[in-house]
Amino acid sequence: MALFRKFFYKKPPDGLLLITDNIYVFDHCFSMKEMEDDHFEAHIRGIAADLLENCRDHSFMVSNFGTRKEESPIYHILSEYGMTVLDYPGHYEGCPLLTMEMIHCILKSSESWLSLGQHNLLLMHCEKGSWPVLAFMLAALLIYLGQYSDEQKTLDMLYKQSSLELLEIFSPLNPMPSQIRYLRYISMKNVMPEWPPADRALTLDCVILRMIPNFQGQGGFRPIFRIYGPDPLMPPDQTPKVLFSTPKKSNLVRFYSQADELVKINLQCHVQGDVVLECINLYEDLDREEMVFRIMFNTAFIRSNILMLNHDHVDMLWNAKDQFPKDFRFELLHMLQQSLLFIKRNKDLGLKNLLRS
Incomplete structure (x- = not known):
């Protein structure tokens, strides 16, 4: 009280x-x-x-x-x-x-x-x-x-x-x-000399899931990921966009059983500022979807090369907690982008080469 x-x-x-x-x-x-x-x-x-x-x-x-x-x-x-x-x-x-x-x-x-x-x-x-x-x-x-x-x-x-x-x-x-x-x-x-700190550009390298949740009652799930935020390669435009979406028809999409204690999924997504990451369960028909969890974070406050979260640290459906093992952990590995200009130049160069061919 x-x-x-x-x-x-x-x-x-x-x-x-x-x-x-x-x-x-x-x-x-x-x-x-x-x-x-x-x-x-x-x-x-x-x-x-x-x-x-x-x-x-x-x-x-x-x-x-x-x-x-x-x-x-x-x-x-x-x-x-x-x-x-x-x-x-x-x-x-x-x-x-x-x-x-x-x-x-x-x-x-x-x-x-x-x-x-x-x-x-x-x-x-x-x-x-x-x-x-x-x-x-x-x-x-x-x-x-x-x-x-x-x-x-x-x-x-x-x-x-x-x-x-x-x-x-x-x-x-x-x-x-x-x-x-x-x-x-x-x-x-x-406790910070500058607050809020300046946005940092990061490359989300991959996600690691430890202890797989159980969706569809099949002892596992079929995860896909979507990432939203402003495009770090277009700094004047802060409108959030879809920065990454797992192609549904690709070898990246497969069913993971709870027998798989560790799952690693590559992302390679450039982000900066406020980021929303969604983990979605894709049904076998590759059409229906169900939200598994979501996180929102700001890159300026990420101080190590890994973000580690358990089931109490992710936004999930209100009735879904029992679908997550007690030892579930979500790890987001990332690296600091040393030069966005370098990345943008490579992107522009690739586009120019494509137009010439």
């Missing part, structure tokens, strides 16, 4: 949940009930009117997660009340996380806003389906501001303010392992 002593010690305005003295969350974000558009607008306008009436000498900034390309409904409503509303995405390539660059931007702007004085309040909100990234960003902000230091407990505390069923509805995979990985990146702020 010690974690909760600093929380909820005074009554917040109606419709808001108090996180710290100057950070609030719209409480309907914690609910599984969906409001109709008209009811939602009336609800938000009521909260805004109460805030302006009871906190006349305060200023408000709202961080809203889950927005796509257009401005959010809450942006249009609260802007009428003179509130600054900042819209952010609700995921990165399907993961309820954001890029390290965007996380840093949100944390810095929030810290700057709150540091201007006690009369500056930060309100946090999410669109339908984006509760997991809101919970993550709340935990990230509390850790960044030095309110808490234990990544796991901080994230657990916030998720417990709602039903676990809400998290499962919005995220088919348990996102907490990757979220905790990113919270630990944030915790490194006080």
